[in-house]
Amino acid sequence: MEAASFNEVDLQEQTLEVDRTDRRVELLLGALASTILLLIAGMIIFVFVKALPSFTHNGLAWFGSGGSVDDQLMNIFNSPAEPENYVYHLRAWPLLYATILITGVAVLISVVFSVLSGIFIVEFAPERLRKTIEPVVKLLAAVPSVIYGLIGILVVVPFVAEHLISEGRKESVAYVIQLDGTSILVGVFILTIMICPIMIAIIVDALRAVPDKWVEGAAALGVNRWRAMRTVSLRAIRPAIVAALVLATARALGEAIMLSMVAGSVGFAPNPLDGFTFFLEPARPLASTIVDNAEGLSVAPFGQTMYAFAAILLISSAFLSFAGWAARKSFSRYTLGAR
Amino acid sequence: MELTEDHPQDGSAPAAVVPPLRRIVVESETVPIRVGDYAGPPDPNYGRDPWQVGTGTEGEPVWVEERMRTEDLSIAYGDNRAVKDVSIEVNSGEVLALIGPSGCGKTTLLRSLNRLVELTPAAKRTGRIILDNQSVDDFDVTQLRSRVGMLFQQPNPFPMSIFDNVAYGLRERGSKKPRRKILEPVVVDALERAGLWDEVSSNLNHPALALSGGQQQRLCIARSLAVSPEVLLLDEPCSALDPISTSIIEETIVELKSEVAIVIVTHNLQQAARIADRVAFMYLGDLVEQGAAGQVFGAPREERTQDYVGGGFG
Amino acid sequence: MSIEVRTAAPGPRPSLVKDPTDPRPTPKPSAAAAAGISHDTGWSIGDKAGLIAAWVCGISLCVIAASIVLFMAWKGIQFLHLDMLTTSPQASLDQSANGGFLDPLVGTLLLTAIGIAFAVPTGVAIAVWLTEYGRPAGLARLVESGVEIVAGTPSIVLAIFGLLVFQQSFMGIFSFTAEGGAVFGRSFLTAGAMMALIALPLVIGSTREALNTIPRHVREASYALGKDKASTIRRVLLPSARNGIATGATLGMGRICGDTAIVVILLGASMQTTPESGFFGLFRGTGSTLTSYVYNNSPAGEGNAPDKAYAAAFVLLMIVILLNFVVSLIGKRKAPQWN
Ligand SMILES: Nc1ncnc2c1ncn2[C@@H]1O[C@H](COP(=O)(O)OP(=O)(O)OP(=O)(O)O)[C@@H](O)[C@H]1O
Ligand SMILES: [Mg+2]
Numbered sequence: 002m003e004a005a006s007f008n009e010v011d012l013q014e015q016t017l018e019v020d021r022t023d024r025r026v027e028l029l030l031g032a033l034a035s036t037i038l039l040l041i042a043g044m045i046i047f048v049f050v051k052a053l054p055s056f057t058h059n060g061l062a063w064f065g066s067g068g069s070v071d072d073q074l075m076n077i078f079n080s081p082a083e084p085e086n087y088v089y090h091l092r093a094w095p096l097l098y099a100t101i102l103i104t105g106v107a108v109l110i111s112v113v114f115s116v117l118s119g120i121f122i123v124e125f126a127p128e129r130l131r132k133t134i135e136p137v138v139k140l141l142a143a144v145p146s147v148i149y150g151l152i153g154i155l156v157v158v159p160f161v162a163e164h165l166i167s168e169g170r171k172e173s174v175a176y177v178i179q180l181d182g183t184s185i186l187v188g189v190f191i192l193t194i195m196i197c198p199i200m201i202a203i204i205v206d207a208l209r210a211v212p213d214k215w216v217e218g219a220a221a222l223g224v225n226r227w228r229a230m231r232t233v234s235l236r237a238i239r240p241a242i243v244a245a246l247v248l249a250t251a252r253a254l255g256e257a258i259m260l261s262m263v264a265g266s267v268g269f270a271p272n273p274l275d276g277f278t279f280f281l282e283p284a285r286p287l288a289s290t291i292v293d294n295a296e297g298l299s300v301a302p303f304g305q306t307m308y309a310f311a312a313i314l315l316i317s318s319a320f321l322s323f324a325g326w327a328a329r330k331s332f333s334r335y336t337l338g339a340r
Numbered sequence: 341m342e343l344t345e346d347h348p349q350d351g352s353a354p355a356a357v358v359p360p361l362r363r364i365v366v367e368s369e370t371v372p373i374r375v376g377d378y379a380g381p382p383d384p385n386y387g388r389d390p391w392q393v394g395t396g397t398e399g400e401p402v403w404v405e406e407r408m409r410t411e412d413l414s415i416a417y418g419d420n421r422a423v424k425d426v427s428i429e430v431n432s433g434e435v436l437a438l439i440g441p442s443g444c445g446k447t448t449l450l451r452s453l454n455r456l457v458e459l460t461p462a463a464k465r466t467g468r469i470i471l472d473n474q475s476v477d478d479f480d481v482t483q484l485r486s487r488v489g490m491l492f493q494q495p496n497p498f499p500m501s502i503f504d505n506v507a508y509g510l511r512e513r514g515s516k517k518p519r520r521k522i523l524e525p526v527v528v529d530a531l532e533r534a535g536l537w538d539e540v541s542s543n544l545n546h547p548a549l550a551l552s553g554g555q556q557q558r559l560c561i562a563r564s565l566a567v568s569p570e571v572l573l574l575d576e577p578c579s580a581l582d583p584i585s586t587s588i589i590e591e592t593i594v595e596l597k598s599e600v601a602i603v604i605v606t607h608n609l610q611q612a613a614r615i616a617d618r619v620a621f622m623y624l625g626d627l628v629e630q631g632a633a634g635q636v637f638g639a640p641r642e643e644r645t646q647d648y649v650g651g652g653f654g
Numbered sequence: 655m656s657i658e659v660r661t662a663a664p665g666p667r668p669s670l671v672k673d674p675t676d677p678r679p680t681p682k683p684s685a686a687a688a689a690g691i692s693h694d695t696g697w698s699i700g701d702k703a704g705l706i707a708a709w710v711c712g713i714s715l716c717v718i719a720a721s722i723v724l725f726m727a728w729k730g731i732q733f734l735h736l737d738m739l740t741t742s743p744q745a746s747l748d749q750s751a752n753g754g755f756l757d758p759l760v761g762t763l764l765l766t767a768i769g770i771a772f773a774v775p776t777g778v779a780i781a782v783w784l785t786e787y788g789r790p791a792g793l794a795r796l797v798e799s800g801v802e803i804v805a806g807t808p809s810i811v812l813a814i815f816g817l818l819v820f821q822q823s824f825m826g827i828f829s830f831t832a833e834g835g836a837v838f839g840r841s842f843l844t845a846g847a848m849m850a851l852i853a854l855p856l857v858i859g860s861t862r863e864a865l866n867t868i869p870r871h872v873r874e875a876s877y878a879l880g881k882d883k884a885s886t887i888r889r890v891l892l893p894s895a896r897n898g899i900a901t902g903a904t905l906g907m908g909r910i911c912g913d914t915a916i917v918v919i920l921l922g923a924s925m926q927t928t929p930e931s932g933f934f935g936l937f938r939g940t941g942s943t944l945t946s947y948v949y950n951n952s953p954a955g956e957g958n959a960p961d962k963a964y965a966a967a968f969v970l971l972m973i974v975i976l977l978n979f980v981v982s983l984i985g986k987r988k989a990p991q992w993n
Contacts, residue, residue, distance in 0.1 A: 020882075022882060022884055023882050023883045023884050026883070026884040026887075027783070027787045027789075027883075030779050030780070030782060030783035030787065031783055031787065031789075031793070033776065033779050033780060033783070034779070034780045034783045034784070034793075034794075034797045035793065035797070037776065037780060037797070037800065037801075037854070038793075038796055038797050038800045041800040041801075041803060041804055042800070044807075044812075044815045045803075047815060047818055047819070048811065048814075048815055048818075051818065113711075114711050114715075117704075117707050117708045117710075117711035117712070118708075118711045118712050118715040120708045120712075121708045121709060121711060121712025121713075121715070122712060122715075124708075125705075125708060125709065125712065126712060130716065134715065134716055134719065136978070136982065137719045137720075137723060138715070138719065139978060139982075140723075140974065140975060140978050141719055141722065141723075143905075143908045143912070143974050143977070143978055144722075144912070144971065144974060145911065145912030145913070145914065145945055145970060145974065146912065146914065147912070147914045147945045147948045147949050147952075147967070147970075148726070148948065148967045148970065148971060150949070150952065150954070151948055151952050151963055151964070151967050152722070152725065152726075154952055154953050154954055155952070155953070155960055155963075155964075156725075194718060194722075197715070198719075201715070212496075213459075214492060214494060214496035215496060215498055215499075216459075217456060217459060217492070217496070218492065218496040218497075218498065218560070218563075219498070219508070219512070220456060220459065220485060221454060221456055221485055221489065221490040221492075221564075222485065222486065222489070222508065222509035222512075222513065222563065222564070222567055223482045223483065223484075223485040223486025223487070223509065223513050223567065224482065224508075224509065224512045224513055225482045225697055225701060227697065227701045227702075227704050227705050228512045228701060229512075231704065232508070232512050233498055236498075236499070236500070237499055247806070251805075251806040251807075251808070254808060255807070255808020255809060255810060255811070255915075256808075257808065257809075257810040257914075257915045258914040258915060258918070258945075258949055261954065262949070262952060262953075262954040266954075288808050288810045288915075291810050291811075291814060292810055292915055292918060292919070295814075295918060295919045298814065298817060298919075307814060308814065308818075311810070311811040311814055311815070314807075314808050314810070314811050315807060315811055318803070318806035318807055318808065319803050319806065321806060322799075322802050322803065322805075322806045326802075334547060335499045335500050335501060335547040335548070335549065336499040336547075336549070514698075515698030515699070515700075515701075516698075
C-alpha cells in the first residue's frame with residue numbers, strides 16, 4: 002500500500018504505459034492458469050457425475066462384498082439396451098481390497114527399504130559404488146511400468162508357478178480360484194521394485210541437501226554416525242520422505258497395466274486364512290479393472306461403473322496429497338524452511 | 341519460570357524478558373594487557389605434571405595441566421597444505437587463543453583436534469595428536485569427540501526445540517535415553533552457563549532456529565557444555581554476538597578454564613588479550629609464535645607477529 | 655626464521671588417582687554426571703542393527719538394480735535386430751512374421767512431441783504466473799492444489815476422462831467421426847492432450863523451482879534499468895530458468911514415453927499408424943506406441959510375441975536412458991551464478 006502511494010507521487014507517463022502492458026500479461030497468464038484449473042475441476046465433476054448412477058443404485062453396499070465381482074461386471078456389461086433396464090448391481094469389495102492390499106504392502110516395504118538404501122548410498126557406500134548406483138536408481142525410477150510388467154510376466158510369474166505352486170496347493174483352492182503364478186505376491190514384488198527407485202531418488206537428494214553443519218554439529222558432540230544420521234539427517238528430511246511416500250503411493254494406486262499383467266487380473270479377494278497360498282492367489286485392483294475393461298466403456302451402465310472406480314481413485318489420490326501436505330506442515334515447525 | 345510444559349506458548353507470549361545487564365565491555369583503543377599473572381611455560385624439569393602458573397583474582401593458585409598436544413601436525417586439502425608442522429599444547433587451567441589472518445588454517449587446526457577434519461574427504465593428516473598421552477587415533481572417534489567439544493564458526497543449532505538441542509548430546513551419546521526429568525537440571529545449568537537461560541527459560545519448546553544469530557551461538561555453547569567436554573574448541577564464538585553476549589561468553593570461558601582446556605580462535609585481538617593466557621599466532625599454516633598473552637601482544641619476538649598484532653595495540 | 659616451539663619432554667601421565675598432597679582444588683563433577691546420565695559412547699544394539707539393515711538394503715538394491723539392467727541389456731542384444739526399427743508390425747501369431755515396430759517407435763516420438771508441445775508453454779506460463787504474480791492469492795493456492803491433484807491422478811483416470819471429453823460431438827475435429835455421428839475420441843491429438851496433463855506438473859514444478867532460485871535483487875536490478883515486469887520475465891527470468899524448464903520438459907517426456915494406460919485407451923487398438931484423411935490426418939488418426947506394443951506382445955496382450963516385446967522394451971529403455979542422460983547433462987550445465 003505504501004508502495005502504491007509512493008508510486009503515485011512520482012508517476013510518469015511511461016510508467017503508466019508499462020503498468021498497462023504488465024497488467025495485460027498478468028491477466029493473460031492468470032486466465033491460462035484459471036483455464037487449467039477449470040479443466041481440472043471439470044474433470045473431477047465429470048467423473049463424479051458419470052459415476053453417480055453406480056453409487057446411487059448400490060448405496061453403501063457398493064463398497065461391500067457379496068458374489069463374484071467379475072460376474073456382476075459381466076451382467077452390467079450385458080444389461081439390456083433400455084436405460085430403465087440397466088443393471089448396476091455391484092459389490093466392489095474384492096477390487097478395493099486388492100487395491101489396498103497390494104498398494105499398502107508394497108508401499109510399506111518400499112518406505113523402509115528406500116530409507117535404509119538411501120542412507121547406505123549417501124553415508125556408507127564406497128565412492129565408486131555410489132557413483133554407479135545413483136544414476137542407475139534414477140534410471141530405474143524412470144523405467145516405464147510396462148517394462149517391469151514384462152519382466153514380471155515373463156520371468157517372475159513362471160518362476161513362482163514352477164517353484165512355489167505345487168499340485169497340492171493348486172488343488173487346495175481349486176474350488177474357488179486357479180493358481181497360475183500371477184498373484185498378489187508377484188504384484189507386490191514388482192510394484193515394490195518399481196516404486197523403490199522413485200523414493201530412493203528423492204530420499205538421496207534430500208539427504209544430500211541436509212546441511213553439513215548439522216551432521217558435523219552432531220558428530221562434534223560425540224554422537225556416532227548412525228545416530229547422527231537417524232536423529233539429525235533423517236529428522237530433517239521427514240518432509241521429503243513424506244513427499245516420496247505420497248508420490249510412490251500415488252504411482253502404486255494408479256498402476257494399471259503392470260498389475261493387470263502380473264497380479265492375475267481376476268476379481269478375487271485372496272483369503273489370508275489360506276496361509277502361504279494367500280500370497281499366491283490372484284487379485285485385480287481398481288486401476289487394472291478399468292484398463293482391462295476399456296472396451297466396454299461405451300456400454301452406458303458399464304462405463305458408469307468404470308467411472309465409479311475412477312472416482313474412487315481420484316478421491317484417494319486427492320486425500321493422499323492432502324494427507325501429505327498436512328504431514329509436511331506438521332514437520333516444518335522446527336525447520337522454519339531453513340534447509 | 342516453568343520448564344515442564346510441553347506445549348508452546350505461542351499465543352501467550354510473556355512480557356519481554358529483559359536480560360540482566362552483567363557488564364558492558366567498552367572497546368577501548370588500547371586494552372590493558374595482563375602481564376605478570378601468567379608465569380609462562382612450565383619448567384621442563386617439572387615434566388608433564390600440573391604446574392602452577394599464577395594466582396587467581398582471589399589469590400588462589402592457578403593450575404595448568406596439559407591435556408592435548410600436536411606433534412608436527414600437518415593438514416593438507418589435496419595439494420593445499422593448510423596447517424604446516426604445528427606443535428602446540430592445549431592445557432586445562434588456561435585459555436589458548438589462536439590468532440592469525442583469515443585462511444591461515446586456524447579452523448583446520450581446530451577441526452583436526454577432534455578429528456572432525458576427517459569428514460572432509462580431501463583432507464590428509466600427518467603428525468601426531470595426543471590427548472592425555474594417547475594418540476587420538478587410538479580412541480574410538482565418538483569417545484574422542486565427546487571429550488573434545490567444539491563450537492563452530494557459524495551457529496548450527498539443529499532444527500529442533502531449544503530444549504532438544506541442548507539435550508541432544510546427552511540423549512544420543514548413550515545407549516539408553518535419559519528422561520526429560522533427569523535432563524532438565526543439566527539443560528538448565530548449561531543454558532545458564534552459556535548466558536542464555538534468562539532469554540529462553542519460558543520458551544524451551546520453541547524452535548531453536550527462530551532464535552537470533554547470537555542466541556543461536558550461545559545455544560550451541562550450551563549444547564557443547566551440556567555434555568561436559570574436557571577440551572573445548574571454540575571457533576570464533578563471538579563473531580556474531582553483541583558486546584553484552586560477548587562478555588557473557590567471555591565470562592563463561594574464564595569460569596570454565598579451571599576444569600576445561602579451552603582453545604579459542606578469534607579475530608578480535610582485544611578479546612584474545614582479555615581472556616587468553618597463552619596466545620599462538622598462525623600465518624599461512626605456520627605456527628609463527630606462541631607464548632604468554634602479555635608477551636605475544638606486548639613484546640612479540642617475530643616480525644610477522646609484530647606486524648599483525650601491532651595494529652591492534654598501537 | 656626462528657620459530658620457537660617448546661617441545662616438552664614426554665613423560666608418563668600423572669596418575670588419575672588424586673594425590674593427597676596435590677594442592678589443586680578437587681574438580682566438581684559435571685552436571686550431567688551428577689544427574690546420573692551415562693556417558694558411554696559406543697554403538698547400542700539398535701544402532702548396530704540399523705547399520706546392518708542399511709548395508710543389507712543397500713547391497714540388495716545394487717544387486718536388484720544390476721540384474722534388471724543386465725537382464726534387459728541381454729534380452730535386447732539377443733532379440734533386437736535393426737530391421738525391426740524399419741518395418742511395420744503385421745498381424746501374425748508367428749514371431750518371425752509379425753514384422754517390426756517402426757510404427758510404435760514413430761508413435762512414441764510423435765505422441766511425446768505433441769504432449770510436450772502442449773505441456774511446456776502452458777506449464778511455463780502457469781509457473782511464471784504462480785511465482786511472479788500469484789494474485790489473488792486464493793486463486794494461486796487453488797491452481798497449486800489443482801496441479802498437485804493432477805500430479806497425483808492415475809493416468810488411467812486421465813485417460814477415461816479424456817475419452818469422456820473427446821467423445822463429445824463438438825470434439826469431432828480432434829479425432830474421427832463415424833457415420834452415425836458418434837465421435838471416436840481416440841487419436842494422437844486426444845492422447846497427446848492427456849499426456850500433456852501428465853507432463854504439466856513436472857514442467858510447472860521444475861520451472862517454479864528454477865524461478866525461485868533467482869534472487870530478488872536480480873529482478874530489482876532489471877526494474878532499476880527501467881524494464882517492466884513482463885520484459886523482465888521474458889529477458890531475464892526465463893533465460894535464467896531455462897535449465898529448469900529443460901529439465902521439466904525432459905522429465906515430462908520420460909513420463910509420456912512410459913505411459914501405457916492413456917495409449918491403450920486413447921490411441922486406438924491398432925498397432926499400425928492409421929492416419930485420417932485431411933490436413934491434420936496423422937494427428938487425428940490412431941496408432942500405437944512402444945509401451946502399447948510391449949503390452950500387446952506380452953503374454954497378457956493379444957499379440958503374444960515375447961521376443962518382440964523384449965526388443966521393443968529395450969528400445970524404449972534406450973529412449974529413457976537417453977532422456978535421463980539429457981536431464982543429468984542439463985543439471986551439470988553451468989547454472990547462472992548470483993552474487
Ligand atoms: N573443506 C576444505 N576443502 C579444501 N580446502 C579447504 C577446506 N577448508 C579450508 N580449506 C583451505 O584451508 C586453508 C585454511 O582454511 P581455514 O578455514 O582453516 O582458515 P581460517 O584460519 O579458519 O580462516 P578464517 O579466519 O577466515 O576462518 C584455506 O586456504 C582454505 O582454502
Ligand atoms: Mg575459520
